[in-house]
Amino acid sequence: MLGEFEYLLLTAAARLGEGAYGAAMRQEIEEATGRDCSIGALYTTLDRLETKGFVKTWMGDPTPQRGGRPKRMVRVTAKGAQAASEFYAAVTRVSRGVSWEANRVAIRP
Amino acid sequence: MTRIYWWLVDAVSRTLEPGERDVVLGDFEESGESGGRALRGVLGLVVRRQAVLWQDWRPWLVLVGLIVPLGMMLSIVSSLTAGQSATYIWLYANNWDWALLRYAEFWYEAVDSLAFVFVRWLTLVCWSWTAGFVLGSMSRRIARSYGVVFCLMFFGGLLGAPLYLAYFLQYNIHRPISPDTHDPIFGLAFYRVMLPLIVQAVLVAVPSLLGIRQGRDAGRFTRLLRIVLWTAAIGTLILLLIQEPGFVFFLNAYWLRRTWQGWQILQYVVYWPVAYLVATAIWRRWHGRTAA
Numbered sequence: 411m412l413g414e415f416e417y418l419l420l421t422a423a424a425r426l427g428e429g430a431y432g433a434a435m436r437q438e439i440e441e442a443t444g445r446d447c448s449i450g451a452l453y454t455t456l457d458r459l460e461t462k463g464f465v466k467t468w469m470g471d472p473t474p475q476r477g478g479r480p481k482r483m484v485r486v487t488a489k490g491a492q493a494a495s496e497f498y499a500a501v502t503r504v505s506r507g508v509s510w511e512a513n514r515v516a517i518r519p
Numbered sequence: 520m521t522r523i524y525w526w527l528v529d530a531v532s533r534t535l536e537p538g539e540r541d542v543v544l545g546d547f548e549e550s551g552e553s554g555g556r557a558l559r560g561v562l563g564l565v566v567r568r569q570a571v572l573w574q575d576w577r578p579w580l581v582l583v584g585l586i587v588p589l590g591m592m593l594s595i596v597s598s599l600t601a602g603q604s605a606t607y608i609w610l611y612a613n614n615w616d617w618a619l620l621r622y623a624e625f626w627y628e629a630v631d632s633l634a635f636v637f638v639r640w641l642t643l644v645c646w647s648w649t650a651g652f653v654l655g656s657m658s659r660r661i662a663r664s665y666g667v668v669f670c671l672m673f674f675g676g677l678l679g680a681p682l683y684l685a686y687f688l689q690y691n692i693h694r695p696i697s698p699d700t701h702d703p704i705f706g707l708a709f710y711r712v713m714l715p716l717i718v719q720a721v722l723v724a725v726p727s728l729l730g731i732r733q734g735r736d737a738g739r740f741t742r743l744l745r746i747v748l749w750t751a752a753i754g755t756l757i758l759l760l761i762q763e764p765g766f767v768f769f770l771n772a773y774w775l776r777r778t779w780q781g782w783q784i785l786q787y788v789v790y791w792p793v794a795y796l797v798a799t800a801i802w803r804r805w806h807g808r809t810a811a
Binding site (some may be wrong): 421432433436437448449450451453454469472473475476479480482483 | 538539541543544545546548549550559560562563564565566567568627694737
């Protein structure tokens, strides 16, 4: 089972597709969650996901806007997509009948 | 302030692997990160990277088997060295009289004292450098963590060792009750507090960290050279053990010290870092010249 942050990373990488790399994923997560995403958490979690075989990373080409430094490109593997899908399905199942709107919890009888 | 932050970011990021450092600094540049946030980010990454390495059992073995004993021994030996040096420094610095320069006896005594202090300091530097070298050559990736823990160990070494506490109690009991002949020296805060700290910082911390740095590169050497260096390093550390009064006191190993003292020539193995550093400097110079 994935962790919450692992799921966020996989989702951000999947959304960005070919353009998924560290800085872009970080921005994507910060915009979506409204929370700070530390570079330490990002890269150590990426390493963990890569060890599990959920993503593949490689060094991209250096670009001028990065001061001639390379990007760490990310691609979600089939195994990663499967894990993210299972996590999403589990969250959806467990959330069924629960409404968090307006700070009100309505539990189905 | 921003410049200082970025200088720190650059310095801290050097502890990352070169590839990762480039990626992280590129990310900061692209996202227009502020200096403070970048510093927090890179510090967090470095701490996490080092923490991951400590999940293995080997660093813990090195901690228990090398860092703790070596840190404690260097801590105590540096305190003893500081105490011995304090007497000579006090003798000349606090009782200086220009008229002394006229006497040949003064020069004879001064050279003798200076040689004694110099040899004690050089020995401590060589022990510290060797300890660092051994730690650095254990693992290139975790060497920085070892450096931090090692420094913490010998700066706080006297506090956390129950066996050594017993030794110090014994040591203190045997010390003459006040008035001690050394009271005029150790009554001064500089000789009692500051000098031991200066000795630990300059003669132990700095050489150990330099030794760790040089030890990290030892993996590139040939097998034969590594065996030679390790033999010299182990010999030096054994000598540190034998010379260290606590070890001899606790293990009742005075015979070991007597045996070792019989082999006068081998005692010079302690100074192998001097030979090593001179040899590497010559080699670098020669290599640089031939490459150019």
